[in-house]
Amino acid sequence: MLVFAASDKGGTGRSVTSANLAYQRALNGDHVAYVDFDFGSPTAAAVFDVPDAVRGTRERGLHSYLEGRATEPAVIDVWRRTENPVLRAWPNQSGRLVLFPGDAGGGEFATDEEALERCVDLLLRLNAEFDVIMVDLSAGRSYAVDMVLAATAHPRMRHVRSRWLVFHRWTRQHVIAASGLVHDEHGILDSGVARGHDGDALRGSIRFVRAAVPDPDSALWSRVSPAQAAWMQSTDEALRRLAAEYAIGDSVVLGVVPLEPILQWREQMITEEDVLATQIANKETLKALEEIARKLTDDTCWGRP
Amino acid sequence: MPPAASAPAAALLCGEVRTHLLPVHQALDIRTAAQFLGLRADERVLLSERPNLYARSPDTLTGVDCPLPTADGARTRAVGTVAARAALTEGRVLQSSAHVTLPAAGPDRRRPWGEYLVRPGVAEPVGKLPPDAVADGVLGGGRPGDLDLGAIADGLLTRLLRHPLIDHRPPLRSRPTRLRWAALPAAPDEEPSLEFTLAEDHLRTVRLRVPEGTPAAEVAGLCDDLALHDWLLTTVVRLFDGIRPDTPAVLAALRPAVDHLLHLWMPRARVTGDLAPLWDELETRPGFTRQWETLVRRIRDQLALHAIPSPHREAELTP
Numbered sequence: 001m002l003v004f005a006a007s008d009k010g011g012t013g014r015s016v017t018s019a020n021l022a023y024q025r026a027l028n029g030d031h032v033a034y035v036d037f038d039f040g041s042p043t044a045a046a047v048f049d050v051p052d053a054v055r056g057t058r059e060r061g062l063h064s065y066l067e068g069r070a071t072e073p074a075v076i077d078v079w080r081r082t083e084n085p086v087l088r089a090w091p092n093q094s095g096r097l098v099l100f101p102g103d104a105g106g107g108e109f110a111t112d113e114e115a116l117e118r119c120v121d122l123l124l125r126l127n128a129e130f131d132v133i134m135v136d137l138s139a140g141r142s143y144a145v146d147m148v149l150a151a152t153a154h155p156r157m158r159h160v161r162s163r164w165l166v167f168h169r170w171t172r173q174h175v176i177a178a179s180g181l182v183h184d185e186h187g188i189l190d191s192g193v194a195r196g197h198d199g200d201a202l203r204g205s206i207r208f209v210r211a212a213v214p215d216p217d218s219a220l221w222s223r224v225s226p227a228q229a230a231w232m233q234s235t236d237e238a239l240r241r242l243a244a245e246y247a248i249g250d251s252v253v254l255g256v257v258p259l260e261p262i263l264q265w266r267e268q269m270i271t272e273e274d275v276l277a278t279q280i281a282n283k284e285t286l287k288a289l290e291e292i293a294r295k296l297t298d299d300t301c302w303g304r305p
Numbered sequence: 306m307p308p309a310a311s312a313p314a315a316a317l318l319c320g321e322v323r324t325h326l327l328p329v330h331q332a333l334d335i336r337t338a339a340q341f342l343g344l345r346a347d348e349r350v351l352l353s354e355r356p357n358l359y360a361r362s363p364d365t366l367t368g369v370d371c372p373l374p375t376a377d378g379a380r381t382r383a384v385g386t387v388a389a390r391a392a393l394t395e396g397r398v399l400q401s402s403a404h405v406t407l408p409a410a411g412p413d414r415r416r417p418w419g420e421y422l423v424r425p426g427v428a429e430p431v432g433k434l435p436p437d438a439v440a441d442g443v444l445g446g447g448r449p450g451d452l453d454l455g456a457i458a459d460g461l462l463t464r465l466l467r468h469p470l471i472d473h474r475p476p477l478r479s480r481p482t483r484l485r486w487a488a489l490p491a492a493p494d495e496e497p498s499l500e501f502t503l504a505e506d507h508l509r510t511v512r513l514r515v516p517e518g519t520p521a522a523e524v525a526g527l528c529d530d531l532a533l534h535d536w537l538l539t540t541v542v543r544l545f546d547g548i549r550p551d552t553p554a555v556l557a558a559l560r561p562a563v564d565h566l567l568h569l570w571m572p573r574a575r576v577t578g579d580l581a582p583l584w585d586e587l588e589t590r591p592g593f594t595r596q597w598e599t600l601v602r603r604i605r606d607q608l609a610l611h612a613i614p615s616p617h618r619e620a621e622l623t624p
């Protein structure tokens with residue numbers, strides 16, 4: 001199964017959350033590939049803590065591969081190469097977790113027919129090898145988004161299942177932007193249909209993830225004044241109404257990741273260790289990530305709502 | 306192809322094999338396999354139905370003029386052609402492989418292309434070849450820009466996977482393997498030998514000593530066969546990864562192996578003459594067939610266990 005991680009704005013939590021979802025799936029025994037198609041700022045390596053690829057690789061990154069300068073893209077085995085001690089001691093029954101890094105100093109680039117064919121080649125090969133392929137796409141209506149819309153509509157890909165996660169933060173601007181990325185003219189749905197996708201099927205394969213959402217009831221805010229608490233409550237409700245109005249309401253939300261102090265300080269994996277042993281992370285964060293990871297392949301959560 | 310009369314003795318043969326599950330819902334029959342592997346209009350696909358279904362494409366040639374990988378960093382350039390071909394076993398396992406023959410020495414300057422083309426699959430060193438350093442270099446992987454047999458094999462694979470006959474519905478997920486090999490001529494009083502190593506990341510290396518004058522295609526045939534059986538072992542072992550034994554999930558995970566892989570084990574089916582005894586070494590250590598039989602027994606046991614409904618479970622189902 002291909003899972004495309006998209007967002008309209010930058011800095012929404014797309015990379016960090018999707019890397020955590022990949023990690024959760026691998027812990028549960030799936031073989032997982034994380035593909036860094038964020039050509040502008042490949043950062044996945046930092047989240048997985050694989051220092052030799054932190055700024056993309058020097059050669060043979062995905063960019064070089066798609067442009068035909070490298071026959072095969074570089075691959076990094078996360079369990080073996082990570083410097084995160086918890087990840088290094090990966091449990092026995094977990095599946096493989098590998099990262100296909102972007103190029104150092106890459107940038108957005110226009111894709112031609114041959115790059116598209118190579119993209120299809122890659123996705124098909126990964127699909128034959130991995131249970132879940134998480135693809136991090138550059139923010140906005142980027143070339144990366146266009147390329148994978150074209151790739152998934154390609155006749156060679158007709159038997160490959162794919163799903164979309166659209167990440168956004170929990171503010172007015174972010175809600176409107178996320179909706180626009182999917183529903184506006186030239187949005188994912190429009191461009192998808194123009195590329196040959198069935199509109200209903202594509203719509204049914206898109207879900208939203210609200211990231212870094214402050215929960216007014218959380219202990220984090222237990223010390224705020226009654227006036228602040230009331231304001232947070234009513235703003236939260238107003239945002240829910242706004243989201244529903246913009247067609248990204250609860251029925252199409254796959255999950256909500258709470259605001260997590262650790263992640264505000266550092267882009268990283270949230271592990272069970274962080275919650276149970278050192279207790280530096282909130283258990284709600286881990287639960288939310290586990291739940292979204294599970295729902296990725298739970299068919300009852302997908303389709304037309 | 307006419308053998309080139311003037312060919313100097315080979316100082317090193319080397320190659321790389323990629324082994325994949327063919328990503329199709331139904332294994333190709335012999336006729337479709339011939340269609341699939343017909344890479345060249347002027348040459349036929351080799352087909353054989355015994356002892357198992359096997360089809361092999363004609364060789365394709367890639368012109369090369371590049372440095373050879375060397376373990377010690379010495380720079381030796383080679384010019385000529387690399388031969389690549391694809392083979393399909395039981396319409397289910399696809400292998401693409403590239404190989405090249407390197408003579409001990411070549412002229413100090415590059416010759417006109419036509420002179421290289423009359424000797425397909427041969428690349429001449431410019432000057433003298435350091436065979437041991439290049440053998441190590443090939444097995445260890447070169448630097449960017451060096452002769453890359455894996456890339457040539459992979460290019461052929463990519464081309465084949467774009468074929469319209471391929472529906473990209475593999476019956477199980479599996480990981481491809483790559484096997485690099487290098488064969489040096491055995492000294493007159495030396496027995497042929499083979500050293501098989503599991504390197505990192507699904508890479509295998511094979512270092513051989515073969516009787517002087519053994520054609521590269523013959524060594525490539527042996528290495529294809531090795532790669533195929535190593536892939537089968539690796540793939541089936543991996544089916545047990547991540548599933549808890551004695552649960553019904555075992556059935557779903559192992560069933561495809563029974564349907565698509567277990568009948569493929571047939572070592573030495575196409576290994577000829579002088580090289581056949583080299584397989585015997587692998588049968589004693591690490592004991593390929595012994596490992597395989599143990600695996601097959603394990604699978605059959607698990608399937609038998611779950612095919613018989615437990616009376617306890619049935620009792621639970623009745624309200």
Ligand SMILES: Nc1ncnc2c1ncn2[C@@H]1O[C@H](COP(=O)(O)OP(=O)(O)OP(=O)(O)O)[C@@H](O)[C@H]1O
Pocket residue numbers: 007009010011012013014015016017038041043138139211212213257258259260261263264265266267268
């Ligand atoms: N649940 C969360 N709580 C708090 N901070 C978060 C949360 N999720 C992500 N962050 C932080 O938000 C910042 C942006 O996240 P991330 O880099 O994943 O965004 P992105 O959408 O991939 O951005 P870009 O478009 O720049 O690639 C990071 O510092 C990250 O650690």
Ligand SMILES: [Mg+2]
Pocket residue numbers: 014015016038041043
């Ligand atoms: Mg990012």
